[in-house]
Amino acid sequence: DTGVSQNPRHKITKRGQNVTFRCDPISEHNRLYWYRQTLGQGPEFLTYFQNEAQLEKSRLLSDRFSAERPKGSFSTLEIQRTEQGDSAMYLCASSFVPTNTGELFFGEGSRLTVL
Amino acid sequence: QKEVEQNSGPLSVPEGAIASLNCTYSDRVSQSFFWYRQYSGKSPELIMSIYSNGDKEDGRFTAQLNKASQYVSLLIRDSQPSDSATYLCAGGTTSNYKLTFGKGTLLTVNP
Numbered sequence: 742d743t744g745v746s747q748n749p750r751h752k753i754t755k756r757g758q759n760v761t762f763r764c765d766p767i768s769e770h771n772r773l774y775w776y777r778q779t780l781g782q783g784p785e786f787l788t789y790f791q792n793e794a795q796l797e798k799s800r801l802l803s804d805r806f807s808a809e810r811p812k813g814s815f816s817t818l819e820i821q822r823t824e825q826g827d828s829a830m831y832l833c834a835s836s837f838v839p840t841n842t843g844e845l846f847f848g849e850g851s852r853l854t855v856l
Numbered sequence: 857q858k859e860v861e862q863n864s865g866p867l868s869v870p871e872g873a874i875a876s877l878n879c880t881y882s883d884r885v886s887q888s889f890f891w892y893r894q895y896s897g898k899s900p901e902l903i904m905s906i907y908s909n910g911d912k913e914d915g916r917f918t919a920q921l922n923k924a925s926q927y928v929s930l931l932i933r934d935s936q937p938s939d940s941a942t943y944l945c946a947g948g949t950t951s952n953y954k955l956t957f958g959k960g961t962l963l964t965v966n967p
Contacts, residue, residue, distance in 0.1 A: 772953065783860075783944050783957030784900065797952065832899055836953060843888040843953045847899040 745848035766835030879945030
């Protein structure tokens with residue numbers, strides 16, 4: 742399967758713990774996005790990379806959140822000192838620009854529950 | 857106005873009917889538009905994209921874009937129970953290809 746892969750699929754943690762999610766994009770895609778989705782809402786943009794460069798971060802992304810894409814391939818999203826409000830589905834998506842037409846291809850997501 | 861707004865729903869239609877989903881957007885997301893389908897507990901999957909004014913048809917799905925009215929819609933003809941899902945409207949620009957999503961509309965197709 743050459744789609745977007747995310748790990749772990751589910752994570753339950755206690756408040757104050759750190760968590761890290763990994764995303765492996767479609768191999769030829771140079772753009773990688775992180776979104777967060779809570780129940781009843783659409784995906785909210787968090788950040789995106791072109792190759793290894795982080796080009797934009799949302800105001801939603803507090804200092805406790807950090808994302809990396811060190812070699813322009815996989816990416817990690819770390820949340821430090823988790824809070825209950827961090828409970829959500831974290832979605833990774835990838836695309837290829839400029840030749841593709843803007844559509845994003847999503848992974849299955851990593852669901853975080855903070856107790 | 858929020859960047860992308862959808863009629864909140866939920867929307868319920870009988871099997872075989874036409875389902876109509878609507879979305880309005882602000883100038884900040886005025887170039888490319890996408891409809892994603894999201895089944896409960898699953899990730900969004902792309903079903904339609906539209907970039908210019910008018911209609912675009914793909915099987916039972918028709919997307920309509922009216923840039924003057926800042927309005928985009930999705931029609932699903934001959935609705936099937938398997939179409940029951942949340943439909944997300946998303947808009948983007950070609951400057952950064954970042955998509956902004958609406959809240960989604962939950963569609964239920966009743967057998």
